[in-house]
Amino acid sequence: MPPSSNFFSIIAGVGAGTGQSVALKFAQAYPVVLLARNPANYEPTIKAIASSGGHAIGISTDVSDPSSIAHAFEQIKKEHGHKRLAAAIYNVGGKFVRKPFLEMSLEEYEAGYEANGKGFYLFAQKALPLLLDSVADSPHPPSLIVTGATASLRGGAQSASFASGKFALRATTQSLAREFGPKGVHVAHAIIDGVIDIPKTKEWEVNGGVEDGKIKPEAIADAYWYLHTQHRSNFTQELDIRPYVEKF
Amino acid sequence: MPPSSNFFSIIAGVGAGTGQSVALKFAQAYPVVLLARNPANYEPTIKAIASSGGHAIGISTDVSDPSSIAHAFEQIKKEHGHKRLAAAIYNVGGKFVRKPFLEMSLEEYEAGYEANGKGFYLFAQKALPLLLDSVADSPHPPSLIVTGATASLRGGAQSASFASGKFALRATTQSLAREFGPKGVHVAHAIIDGVIDIPKTKEWEVNGGVEDGKIKPEAIADAYWYLHTQHRSNFTQELDIRPYVEKF
Amino acid sequence: MPPSSNFFSIIAGVGAGTGQSVALKFAQAYPVVLLARNPANYEPTIKAIASSGGHAIGISTDVSDPSSIAHAFEQIKKEHGHKRLAAAIYNVGGKFVRKPFLEMSLEEYEAGYEANGKGFYLFAQKALPLLLDSVADSPHPPSLIVTGATASLRGGAQSASFASGKFALRATTQSLAREFGPKGVHVAHAIIDGVIDIPKTKEWEVNGGVEDGKIKPEAIADAYWYLHTQHRSNFTQELDIRPYVEKF
Amino acid sequence: MPPSSNFFSIIAGVGAGTGQSVALKFAQAYPVVLLARNPANYEPTIKAIASSGGHAIGISTDVSDPSSIAHAFEQIKKEHGHKRLAAAIYNVGGKFVRKPFLEMSLEEYEAGYEANGKGFYLFAQKALPLLLDSVADSPHPPSLIVTGATASLRGGAQSASFASGKFALRATTQSLAREFGPKGVHVAHAIIDGVIDIPKTKEWEVNGGVEDGKIKPEAIADAYWYLHTQHRSNFTQELDIRPYVEKF
Numbered sequence: 001m002p003p004s005s006n007f008f009s010i011i012a013g014v015g016a017g018t019g020q021s022v023a024l025k026f027a028q029a030y031p032v033v034l035l036a037r038n039p040a041n042y043e044p045t046i047k048a049i050a051s052s053g054g055h056a057i058g059i060s061t062d063v064s065d066p067s068s069i070a071h072a073f074e075q076i077k078k079e080h081g082h083k084r085l086a087a088a089i090y091n092v093g094g095k096f097v098r099k100p101f102l103e104m105s106l107e108e109y110e111a112g113y114e115a116n117g118k119g120f121y122l123f124a125q126k127a128l129p130l131l132l133d134s135v136a137d138s139p140h141p142p143s144l145i146v147t148g149a150t151a152s153l154r155g156g157a158q159s160a161s162f163a164s165g166k167f168a169l170r171a172t173t174q175s176l177a178r179e180f181g182p183k184g185v186h187v188a189h190a191i192i193d194g195v196i197d198i199p200k201t202k203e204w205e206v207n208g209g210v211e212d213g214k215i216k217p218e219a220i221a222d223a224y225w226y227l228h229t230q231h232r233s234n235f236t237q238e239l240d241i242r243p244y245v246e247k248f
Numbered sequence: 249m250p251p252s253s254n255f256f257s258i259i260a261g262v263g264a265g266t267g268q269s270v271a272l273k274f275a276q277a278y279p280v281v282l283l284a285r286n287p288a289n290y291e292p293t294i295k296a297i298a299s300s301g302g303h304a305i306g307i308s309t310d311v312s313d314p315s316s317i318a319h320a321f322e323q324i325k326k327e328h329g330h331k332r333l334a335a336a337i338y339n340v341g342g343k344f345v346r347k348p349f350l351e352m353s354l355e356e357y358e359a360g361y362e363a364n365g366k367g368f369y370l371f372a373q374k375a376l377p378l379l380l381d382s383v384a385d386s387p388h389p390p391s392l393i394v395t396g397a398t399a400s401l402r403g404g405a406q407s408a409s410f411a412s413g414k415f416a417l418r419a420t421t422q423s424l425a426r427e428f429g430p431k432g433v434h435v436a437h438a439i440i441d442g443v444i445d446i447p448k449t450k451e452w453e454v455n456g457g458v459e460d461g462k463i464k465p466e467a468i469a470d471a472y473w474y475l476h477t478q479h480r481s482n483f484t485q486e487l488d489i490r491p492y493v494e495k496f
Numbered sequence: 497m498p499p500s501s502n503f504f505s506i507i508a509g510v511g512a513g514t515g516q517s518v519a520l521k522f523a524q525a526y527p528v529v530l531l532a533r534n535p536a537n538y539e540p541t542i543k544a545i546a547s548s549g550g551h552a553i554g555i556s557t558d559v560s561d562p563s564s565i566a567h568a569f570e571q572i573k574k575e576h577g578h579k580r581l582a583a584a585i586y587n588v589g590g591k592f593v594r595k596p597f598l599e600m601s602l603e604e605y606e607a608g609y610e611a612n613g614k615g616f617y618l619f620a621q622k623a624l625p626l627l628l629d630s631v632a633d634s635p636h637p638p639s640l641i642v643t644g645a646t647a648s649l650r651g652g653a654q655s656a657s658f659a660s661g662k663f664a665l666r667a668t669t670q671s672l673a674r675e676f677g678p679k680g681v682h683v684a685h686a687i688i689d690g691v692i693d694i695p696k697t698k699e700w701e702v703n704g705g706v707e708d709g710k711i712k713p714e715a716i717a718d719a720y721w722y723l724h725t726q727h728r729s730n731f732t733q734e735l736d737i738r739p740y741v742e743k744f
Numbered sequence: 745m746p747p748s749s750n751f752f753s754i755i756a757g758v759g760a761g762t763g764q765s766v767a768l769k770f771a772q773a774y775p776v777v778l779l780a781r782n783p784a785n786y787e788p789t790i791k792a793i794a795s796s797g798g799h800a801i802g803i804s805t806d807v808s809d810p811s812s813i814a815h816a817f818e819q820i821k822k823e824h825g826h827k828r829l830a831a832a833i834y835n836v837g838g839k840f841v842r843k844p845f846l847e848m849s850l851e852e853y854e855a856g857y858e859a860n861g862k863g864f865y866l867f868a869q870k871a872l873p874l875l876l877d878s879v880a881d882s883p884h885p886p887s888l889i890v891t892g893a894t895a896s897l898r899g900g901a902q903s904a905s906f907a908s909g910k911f912a913l914r915a916t917t918q919s920l921a922r923e924f925g926p927k928g929v930h931v932a933h934a935i936i937d938g939v940i941d942i943p944k945t946k947e948w949e950v951n952g953g954v955e956d957g958k959i960k961p962e963a964i965a966d967a968y969w970y971l972h973t974q975h976r977s978n979f980t981q982e983l984d985i986r987p988y989v990e991k992f
Contacts, residue, residue, distance in 0.1 A: 066850060101923055102872060106810060109865045113857055117908055121853045128846060141492070155918030163919055164861055167911035174899030175907055179845055182493045197481065212481040219482030226474045232492040233445065233460040234467030239487035244389070244429045244480040314602060349675055350624060354562060357617045361609055365660055369605045376598060403670030411671055412613055415663035422651030423659055427597055637988070678989045693977065708977040715978030722970045728988040729941065729956040730963030735983035740885070740976040741926045 007138060008033065008080045012063055012123055013091035014042045017198035018147060021217035022089055025225050027054035029139075030086050033076055035061040063092050063119035073126040085130035086138050087228050091147040092119050097161040104161060112165025120146070120169050128180060135184035141235070143186040143228040146173050150193045177237045186235050188227045192220065193242040207245040215243055255386060256281065256328045260311055260371050261340035262290045265446035266395060269465035270337055273473050275302035277387075278334050281324055283309040311340050311367035321374040333378035334386050335476050339395040340367050345409040352409060360413025368394070368417055376428060383432035389483070391434040391476040394421045398441045425485050434483050436475045440468065441490040455493040463491055503634060504529065504576045508559055508619050509587035510538045513694040514643060517713035518585050521721050523550035525635075526582050529572055531557040559588050559615035569622040581626035582634050583724050587643040588615055593657040600657060608661025616642070616665050624676060631680035637731070639682040639724040642669045646689045673733045682731050684723045688716065689738040703741040711739055751882060752777065752824045756807055756867050757835035758786045761942035762891060765961035766833055769969050771798035773883075774830050777820055779805040807836050807863035817870040829874035830882050831972050835891040836863050841905040848905060856909025864890070864913050872924060879928035885979070887930040887972040890917045894937045921981045930979050932971045936964065937986040951989040959987055 009026045012035040013019050019041075023032050027049040034042040034056060042058035049056040057079060061072040094115025097108045124144065131142035152170045155163035170189055177187035195206045197214035207213030220241060227236060242248060257274045260283040261267050271280050271290075275297040282290040282304060290306035297304040307323050310316040342363025345356045372392065379390035400418045403411035418437055425435035443454045445462035455461030468489060475484060490496060505522045508531040509515050519528050519538075523545040530538035530552055538554035545552040555571050558564040590611025593604045620640065627638035648666045651659035666685055673683035691702045693710035703709030716737060723732060738744060753770045756779040757763050767776050767786075771793040778786040778800060786802035793800040801823060805816040838859025841852045868888065875886035896914045899907035914933055921931035939950045941958035951957030964985060971980060986992060 101920060102869065106862070106865065110862065113861055113912060117857055117861075117912070118850070118854065121850065121904075125846065151915075155915035155922070157919060157922035160865075160916045160919035163915035164912035167915035168857060168861070168908035171895075171899035171907035171911035172904045175901060175904035176845060178496070178899070178901035184492060186492070212479070214481065216479055216481040219479040222478075223482065223484070230471075231460070231464055231467040233462065233464040234471065234489050235492050236471070236487045236489055237496075239484045241482050241484055244432060244434070244483050246429075248426070248485075349672060350621065354614070354617060358614065361613055361664060365609055365613075365664070366602070366606065369602065369656075373598065399667075403667035403674070405671060405674035408617075408668045408671035411667035412664035415667035416609060416613070416660035419647075419651035419659035419663035420656045423653060423656035424597060426651070426653035674992070680988060682988070708975070710977065712975055712977040715975040718974075719978065719980070726967070727956070727960055727963040729958065729960040730967065730985050731988050732967070732983045732985055733992075735980045737978050737980055740928060740930070740979050744922070744981075 006083055007086040007134070008083045009087040009089070010035065010076065010085065010127065011089040011091060012061070013093065013147070014045055014058075016200065017196045017217045018192070018220050019091045020045045021221040022091065022224050023056065024048060024052075025218075025221035026087060026089070027052075027056055031055040031080065031083070033079070034058040035063065035072055037062050063123055064114045066122055069122040069126060084134040084138065085127065085142060086134060086140065087143045087145065088123070088127035088131060089145045089224060090120055090123055092116070093147070093149075094119075094162070094165060098158050100158055101160055109161045109164070112161040112163070113168055114165070116165035116169035117172070120172055124172070124176060128176070128185065131185045132180070132183060140229045141184055141186045141232045143188065144176065144180075145224050145227055146187070146189045148189050148191045150191070152189070152191050174237070181235060184232060186227070186230065186232070188236055189238045190220070190223060190227070191238065191240040193240055193248060194246045196220070207243060210245055213243050213245050215241060254331055255334040255382070256331045257335040257337070258283065258324065258333065258375065259337040259339060260309070261338065261395070262293055262306075264448065265444045265465045266440070266468050267339045268293045269469040270339065270472050271304065272296060272300075273469035274335060274337070275300075275304055279303040279328065279331070281327070282306040283311065283320055285310050311371055312362040314370055317370040317374060332382040332386065333375065333390060334382060334388065335391045335393065336371070336375035336379060337393045337472060338368055338371055340364070341395070341397075342367075342410070342413060346406050348406055349408055357409045357412070360409040360411070361416055362413070364413035364417035365420070368420055372420070372424060376424070376433065379433045380428070380431060388477045389432055389434045389480045391436065392424065392428075393472050393475055394435070394437045396437050396439045398439070400437070400439050422485070429483060432480060434475070434478065434480070436484055437486045438468070438471060438475070439486065439488040441488055441496060442494045444468070455491060458493055461491050461493050463489060502579055503582040503630070504579045505583040505585070506531065506572065506581065506623065507585040507587060508557070509589065509643070510541055510554075512696065513692045513713045514688070514716050515587045516541045517717040518587065518720050519552065520544060520548075521717035522583060522585070523548075523552055527551040527576065527579070529576070530554040531559065531568055533558050559619055560610040562618055565618040565622060580630040580634065581623065581638060582630060582636065583639045583641065584619070584623035584627060585641045585720060586616055586619055588612070589643070589645075590615070590658070590661060594654050596654055597656055605657045605660070608657040608659070609664055610661075612661035612665035613668070616668055620668070620672060624672070624681065627681045628676070628679060636725045637680055637682040637728045639684065640672065640676075641720050641723055642683070642685045644685050644687045646687070648685070648687050670733070677731060680728060682723070682726065682728070684732055685734045686716070686719060686723070687734065687736040689736055689744060690742045692716070703739060706741055709739050709741050711737060750827055751830040751878070752827045753831040753833070754779065754820065754829065754871065755833040755835060756805070757837065757891070758789055758802075760944065761940045761961045762936070762964050763835045764789045765965035766835065766968050767800065768792060768796075769965035770831060770833070771796075771800055775799040775824065775827070777823070778802040779807065779816055781806050807867055808858040810866055813866040813870060828878040828882060829871065829886060830878060830884065831887045831889065832867070832871035832875060833889045833968060834864055834867055836860070837891070837893075838863070838906070838909055842902050844902055845904055853905045853908070856905040856907070857912055858909075860909035860913035861916070864916055868916070868920060872920070872929065875929045876924070876927060884973045885928055885930045885976045887932065888920065888924075889968050889971055890931070890933045892933050892935045894935070896933070896935050918981070925979060928976060930971070930974065930976070932980055933982045934964070934967060934971070935982065935984040937984055937992060938990045940964070951987060954989055957987050957989050959985060
């Protein structure tokens with residue numbers, strides 16, 4: 001499907017893994033806007049999309065900074081103000097802090113919430129009005145798709161920072177699904193339960209090192225695209241994703 | 249994709265709703281075998297598949313009767329013994345009994361388990377060896393996909409029969425996912441949380457009667473096809489499905 | 497508190513562990529009736545209760561056999577027909593079968609449900625009318641307290657039999673809590689997540705062999721007594737119980 | 745039991761409901777320290793405790809302000825430095841904001857986390873070292889008991905603020921239970937699912953206005969005391985509490 005001229009998509013949190021693959025996938029249908037703090041994180045993706053005939057821009061954004069998010073959405077309006085938003089993906093992981101609770105600083109504890117609570121609040125505040133505007137004529141129900149983790153369901157020892165952030169994120173997506181679903185916006189939450197197969201994890205010995213023991217980011221992109229294209233009579237609010245060999 | 253000559257699929261529990269739509273979907277890729285107690289339930293589906301160039305047979309089967317299930321799989325072996333099983337769908341709802349607990353007979357209470365516990369055990373015992381045989385060369389990871397319900401997660405008042413059966417079914421799929429996932433078989437459980445849009449429910453006033461307030465069975469079929477085609481690095485064990493307007 | 501002359505309690509599933517401790521605890525307040533298939537399982541408990549000034553009888557009962565349960569409640573009526581039932585405890589574990597699914601016979605698979613689904617249905621059918629009769633004047637809200645397990649929440653590999661039974665049991669207690677709670681009967685479900693410290697487990701190396709690494713059955717009895725004595729404005733439907741060192 | 749001279753307890757979040765009742769209950773065994781922002785909230789409780797022969801002090805504290813919490817624990821050290829901490833209760837609800845998401849300010853959204861995430865982090869950082877010091881000789885396992893809500897398990901429409909805070913709190917208690925349980929500290933989380941029967945809710949028509957349709961705070965205090973006195977072989981990490989007539 002050639003990129004639609006009337007719709008676009010936004011992906012917040014683009015590095016070498018899930019965000020990049022999701023961007024490449026959605027760029028087959030829509031121009032994409034990529035948000036990441038460090039342009040080095042989205043520049044390779046922009047090039048890859050351009051070289052395959054798609055269209056992408058990047059905006060350096062700190063999602064947990066209100067003025068940075070405001071600036072990003074002003075840029076988006078300038079670039080795509082005449083288009084409608086078909087999909088917004090929130091894939092901001094935040095820093096994973098794992099340490100004994102009594103050695104964890106307030107700043108470290110709050111890092112989980114900064115990225116997953118506050119950051120998502122700020123992003124959703126800007127994205128939801130645009131998604132609501134698309135309900136009438138979007139090719140698929142306009143979608144807000146959010147990346148969760150194992151820690152969305154379980155607060156492990158020494159993981160209070162990440163788990164409290166991911167729990168808060170899950171609560172917020174549930175709340176938004178219940179408020180905005182009936183208005184036609186699809187809010188979905190994916191629990192990514194495993195290590196993602198990216199350059200950073202190449203050397204990690206996971207699941208005994210078996211083939212496909214890490215999650216292919218392209219497969220996550222397929223999942224998000226499937227979620228985006230679900231009919232509104234059939235919204236999935238939550239699914240889990242893990243390698244076939246993952247213990248759970 | 250034309251039906252593959254080397255693989256086939258089985259759908260247990262075929263009526264006018266989910267089972268039929270799933271059969272039509274999977275018949276685009278594989279010959280299908282339809283199991284239902286009453287041939288009147290699968291005959292229209294067989295005709296519909298034949299008229300669109302696919303191939304289907306039906307076998308009258310009582311899934312909670314060991315000899316009936318054994319007979320069905322003997323027939324399947326005769327018909328498709330030279331092929332491999334790509335997907336097995338368990339979509340047997342069973343009778344939904346809703347009444348005050350003290351008015352519920354043992355037979356009524358056990359009806360939930362008969363269809364969802366015992367029946368699934370019998371079906372999985374026969375299907376899993378065939379799915380294991382397909383791991384090496386199936387176009388997609390061989391899949392055992394199971395239909396759950398709202399009652400898979402919540403035992404409502406007066407619903408002890410259905411909920412105990414659906415809880416037992418969910419437990420069994422979790423157990424099988426953990427045992428057979430690492431062997432390459434994808435075991436997935438879909439929580440269908442809403443009324444399905446079929447002739448029987450046409451007059452039901454659901455979700456205020458709004459358009460798409462009931463789940464389209466074709467959309468469930470899309471979900472099951474998506475689950476079947478997931479890469480083994482990215483297995484979903486459970487997802488929920490509900491209309492955009494459903495309260496949950 | 498001396499055993500009340502007007503109320504009694506029933507404990508189904510009495511061996512050397514939880515059932516015995518619960519019986520000893522409740523016998524401090526009420527005469528108790530002990531149900532177990534094998535009299536050797538309840539006889540030591542009857543003696544222990546008698547020697548501490550309480551009152552207990554045992555009835556050899558197969559809880560998954562309707563006529564055996566019917567017989568037991570006829571005996572109970574003869575013995576305590578003039579009294580009211582204050583508490584009924586369902587502590588029937590059933591046989592724990594753990595083996596590869598494809599090596600598990602139908603009988604083995606169904607063993608989980610026999611004890612935890614069918615057996616509890618039969619017990620609750622007889623106990624609930626008696627509990628309802630006690631609502632008006634029982635010293636504490638009449639209680640139906642049920643023993644669950646780790647497998648009530650998670651279907652582990654090779655544990656389909658036990659997990660399907662414990663899931664079915666949990667579903668049924670939820671359903672009964674929602675139907676009979678508003679009528680004044682307290683239905684509670686305890687998830688016992690750990691090995692119980694009984695003669696049979698004496699040699700088991702659990703949690704590194706640390707002190708108190710197994711659950712003291714007396715502590716479970718305290719929990720059940722606490723649940724029984726909760727005010728009706730404050731019913732707990734579910735709690736978990738595990739040793740301080742247990743991984744979860 | 746007369747207040748122990750060697751141990752004390754702390755209750756954070758004391759108003760006219762749960763906090764007060766918990767304070768009165770624990771004051772029967774230990775001197776108590778009450779934390780609340782507004783002294784008017786704890787002063788009546790201090791008087792009530794004094795008049796029944798117990799001992800209580802109050803410290804005006806903003807639990808989400810690091811320096812205020814630090815000051816409070818310095819005061820506590822001056823007052824009870826020679827004693828050990830037996831129990832710390834975190835009962836800070838925070839402001840319940842319920843409004844459409846797009847009308848919710850960042851400050852309103854973050855209010856849930858301020859009280860339940862950040863505030864609990866700060867409190868637990870100070871309380872846990874004291875609880876660890878008590879493990880060897882506390883009459884009961886030193887306890888950190890935390891008040892959750894319906895919103896700890898479900899993000900309702902328009903409740904993103906409260907639910908994200910309560911989810912974050914639950915995640916943190918799970919993490920602490922897994923880290924500090926094996927060290928002998930009991931971390932428990934109570935899901936209070938209903939309206940509490942306090943002066944503020946007197947006029948609220950709840951559950952049809954039936955008797956005991958609101959939770960008695962004294963019954964919550966009994967639950968917390970029961971949790972505190974659990975043997976370490978039998979820790980409950982989570983329980984729910986609701987009126988017998990509550991829909992759930």
